[in-house]
Amino acid sequence: MQVEKNICDSLLGTLLDILGKSKDHINSCYDLHEMGISKELQRVKDCDTGNIHLAKACFSMKLEEKRLFCTVLKDAKLPKGFASNISSRVQIEDMKVSGYENHDAHFILHYLIQVAVRKVLPKNVSLVLRLGNYFRPICSKVIRRSDLDKLKAEIINIECELEKIFPPSFFDIMTHLPIHLVDEIKLGGPTHLRWMYSTERTMRDFKGLVRN
Template identity: 45%
Template sequence: MRQTCGKKEVFFELPYWEHNILRHNLDVMHIEKNVCKNIIGTILNVDGKSKDNLQSRLDLVDMRIRCDLHPQVLSNGKYRLPPSIFSMSKKEKEVFCMVLKDIKVPDVYASNISRCMSLKDQRLYSLKSHDYHILMQDLLPVALRCCMSKNVTSCIIELSNIMKAICGKVLDVEELKKVQDRAALTLCNLEKIFPPSFFTIMVHLVIHLPHEAILGGPVFYRWKYPIERC
């Protein structure tokens, strides 16, 4: 059990701790899961899961940015939220959901994601952590190609490629340094698309993953999938 002395962890009392270059290991499994949940919940505008709602739009008003997304007050006192660049029409949502509903994957590759897709509610149910892993790296880029503008799709595909590069079985240090720059640029591009409420701490942690892969080695030795199976 970890004990603390005031605000300083007991780990810092270890004689070798100051020489430990990787003191805290970020769990890629949970980061990838939460980032994928943010994306899916926001683009499908799922109630309670979307990061684009009235409160997030009012935050834009307070910050005096993204004037095109500011909520409009109607005559009855309610608000109208202008459509954003990542908003999908009803038809586009149907196409996106149909792609995931009709998807077939090899045995043991992933669970049956098509069973988790509800065409009526246009949302995903009962996904496990590994399902989000497959969605983020393989299925999401395919499903979004015909449902969204190229600017949004290219950013999400680049984020998927970054996660795939980090999770590779064989890592090249020089390539990971390039991935580090790509991660910073991709997050900046995403900030131009999604509202500030989209960027939870999990999304921001993505920028640290390439550097941690350089220090700690392949991710599959350090994430929590084996622990969850046990």
């Protein structure tokens, strides 16, 4: 699903503070000031020098923590054919993850992020990044109708907790779209019947054969 790719882009870009992809930037600090929220993260002006100081958010990582995060993603051993070579998309020295495709984002969001953040982020933040606990059931081949309402309550709770941690700039239409996926399943059936991952993987493998 494209929604998974967008959320994965936002999470990785913000957690690793990737230039041009992070949602936590100076404009977001000005947004907090204008909205009158999260005063501990608002800009602070030094009266003597006139310099502006920006506080670090609870999800900000030090350089060694970013390297550890990227190392977990790069060293992950994946079943053959389950995802592409994600390790080739991870640049430990530059502390970046880029060039991955939709079905890679699907796997990263479902499994790898929850593992990678355990040792580098505070417990209250790493527990919030449990989006995989929501996406895995709704993407499964079999889902009980009785579980759908529980899943919707779970994603609403996760979204509310994310809003307490990440700046308003983090949230766009794609970030809120998961709330409506449960209703989509009620109307159209299981999600896996409508996604394009298998087609994308086939096209990727075909391109590889053509190059060879």
